[in-house]
Amino acid sequence: MNLALELLWNFTDALVQLLLQPFYYISIIFMMLIYRRQVLLERKLFHVRLHSWGNQTFRTIVGGLIAGISVSIAVAFLGISLTQEAIICIWAVAIVLLLFRIRYLCFAYSIGILGVMQFGLNLFTNWEPTSFMGSITDTIRGLDIPALLALVAILHLAEALLIKLQGVSFANPLFMESKRGKLVGGYQMQAFWPLPLFLLIPAQTSGSILPWTPLLGNGWSGGFSMMALPVVIGFSEMTQSLLPQVKATRTFKRLLIYSVALFALSLLSAWWTPLIIVASLASILLHEGLVWYSRFEEQNQSPIFVHPTQGMKVLGIIPGSPAQELGIVTGETILKVNGVLIRTKEQLHSALRMNPAFCKLEVRNLQGESKFIQRAIYAGDHHQLGVILAPDPDAGVALVMKPVSIFQIVGMKVNARNKLPDTYRSDDIEEDSFPM
Numbered sequence: 001m002n003l004a005l006e007l008l009w010n011f012t013d014a015l016v017q018l019l020l021q022p023f024y025y026i027s028i029i030f031m032m033l034i035y036r037r038q039v040l041l042e043r044k045l046f047h048v049r050l051h052s053w054g055n056q057t058f059r060t061i062v063g064g065l066i067a068g069i070s071v072s073i074a075v076a077f078l079g080i081s082l083t084q085e086a087i088i089c090i091w092a093v094a095i096v097l098l099l100f101r102i103r104y105l106c107f108a109y110s111i112g113i114l115g116v117m118q119f120g121l122n123l124f125t126n127w128e129p130t131s132f133m134g135s136i137t138d139t140i141r142g143l144d145i146p147a148l149l150a151l152v153a154i155l156h157l158a159e160a161l162l163i164k165l166q167g168v169s170f171a172n173p174l175f176m177e178s179k180r181g182k183l184v185g186g187y188q189m190q191a192f193w194p195l196p197l198f199l200l201i202p203a204q205t206s207g208s209i210l211p212w213t214p215l216l217g218n219g220w221s222g223g224f225s226m227m228a229l230p231v232v233i234g235f236s237e238m239t240q241s242l243l244p245q246v247k248a249t250r251t252f253k254r255l256l257i258y259s260v261a262l263f264a265l266s267l268l269s270a271w272w273t274p275l276i277i278v279a280s281l282a283s284i285l286l287h288e289g290l291v292w293y294s295r296f297e298e299q300n301q302s303p304i305f306v307h308p309t310q311g312m313k314v315l316g317i318i319p320g321s322p323a324q325e326l327g328i329v330t331g332e333t334i335l336k337v338n339g340v341l342i343r344t345k346e347q348l349h350s351a352l353r354m355n356p357a358f359c360k361l362e363v364r365n366l367q368g369e370s371k372f373i374q375r376a377i378y379a380g381d382h383h384q385l386g387v388i389l390a391p392d393p394d395a396g397v398a399l400v401m402k403p404v405s406i407f408q409i410v411g412m413k414v415n416a417r418n419k420l421p422d423t424y425r426s427d428d429i430e431e432d433s434f435p436m
Contacts, residue, residue: 010226014198018228023091027194027232032057034192038172045175046388048318056170056191063166064193067158067233072198074154080147080199085139087229089114090148105232107152108262108287115145115280146270149279153263155195159233160255162193167235167248173316173330175391178240178303185305185315185390187244192234199227237294241301243331243366251294258286304331305390311335311364312342313390321386326373328363328387335370336362345389352377352385359385 018024035053042050090110097104097113118140170191178184235255239247265279307313311333317323328334334342337351338360352359360374 010200011198014226014228018196018198018230021228021230024194024196024230027192027230028057028061030232031060031192031194034190038188038190041174042172046173046316050172050316050318050388051170059166059169060191060193063162064195064233067162067193068195068197068231071154071158071195075151075197076200078147078150078154080144080151082148082199082201082227082229083139083142084227085135086143087227089136089139089143103236103291105234106287107148107155107231108283111145111148111152112280112283112287114140114143115149115276115283118143118145119277119280145276145280146266149266149269149283150263152283153259153266155231155233156255156259156262158195159193159235160252160259162191162233163235163248163255164252167191167251168244171244171248173388176238176240179299182306183391184240184303185313186238186240186303187247188236188238189244189247190234190236192232195231195233197229197231199229201225201227239298240303240305241298242304254290254293258290261286307343307390307392308333310341310343312345312348314387315390316388318382318386318388321382322375322377323382323384323386326361326375326385328361328373328385329366331366333364334361334387335364345384345392348384348389352383 032053035051035056038056039049039051039053042048090107093110093113094105094107097106097109121137121141167189171187171189174186174188175183176186235251237247237251242250262279262283265275265282269275269279305313305315314323314328314330314332314334316330317328334348336342337348338354340347340351340354342348342351356377358374358376360372363371363373365371
């Protein structure tokens with residue numbers, strides 16, 4: 001009973017700490033800006049809103065809260081030790097990296113860099129800077145890097161599970177250029193989750209002691225206290241060659257392998273300290289390897305969101321539209337409308353006008369089989385039944401992908417410029433695929 005009461009008291013104290021820290025609120029505002037910017041892009045490309053940035057933000061907050069509590073329970077048995085100064089160091093490095101690339105807002109990079117810095121400082125044990133720099137170097141030298149890398153591994157495991165459960169719901173259809181310069185359809189899958197972590201830390205108190213021995217903790221013979229640490233996890237993937245659900249599943253499996261490998265290295269480095277530099281570099285380089293391999297894979301596969309010789313490929317479905325009621329899904333091909341074989345949007349519109357009150361469709365599903373569906377047409381229905389079709393390769397529309405700065409996101413900047421009279425270009429898409 002005493003242990004439960006002390007845990008509850010420490011949890012309440014840590015919760016107050018979390019509510020007083022600015023980082024958790026900053027991460028939520030950052031996500032809101034990201035999702036708001038995605039809605040602006042949807043309106044610019046399709047003249048319709050496919051997602052609600054408010055609902056997206058709510059889902060990530062709830063998912064992050066559940067994941068944060070689960071991770072907190074897991075790391076309690078690891079004995080990860082942090083101080084307020086260590087939290088400031090981790091977040092300071094993460095924010096500096098954020099200024100270079102959004103995808104660098106990841107503890108795999110910030111803690112990996114701190115591990116490399118600790119290794120470098122330990123090589124020069126006689127160097128003792130004074131004043132402010134001295135306190136920073138002392139904090140870095142005192143970090144428990146193996147435990148922090150184990151935390152990174154568990155966070156990526158939680159991220160992998162969130163991608164598996166929620167990743168597809170954050171998929172946004174896009175028009176983009178293929179490697180051959182043709183216009184194709186594709187998807188950007190981007191989501192962030194703010195995790196409030198409640199970490200047990202050793203404290204010289206006369207209260208209850210832990211009833212278990214932390215795996216990575218040393219010096220837990222005394223009491224304990226609790227500290228709140230807000231973190232952000234997330235991912236962003238671009239795909240032209242895979243369905244969103246397939247891409248999400250592959251990302252889940254690769255992050256699962258990454259988290260297991262990093263966790264094993266963190267345990268080994270706790271046992272033999274020279275491996276700390278290896279584990280720190282692995283945290284960064286393996287993470288970058290995931291980015292590179294995802295990009296390489298996309299460049300060496302053919303796009304699937306292009307129109308076949310017969311029919312029109314479906315890129316997306318507007319929520320609540322007739323197409324959704326009919327059961328049409330992304331990746332299927334509309335072959336016939338009211339008995340007319342279609343090859344262009346003009347033919348689609350003409351076939352729908354043949355019977356303004358009713359429509360019959362023949363659709364080729366993802367298994368290559370034909371299905372026949374029908375529905376009444378009502379006033380106010382979308383002119384394409386709510387179907388977003390793959391782009392016409394000769395339409396003269398192109399999206400230019402390049403890294404997006406944090407300043408563009410804060411300014412809600414969605415850039416567009418005309419290269420030719422019939423060409424629309426946008427450079428507001430992050431080019432990198434990344435897990436965080």
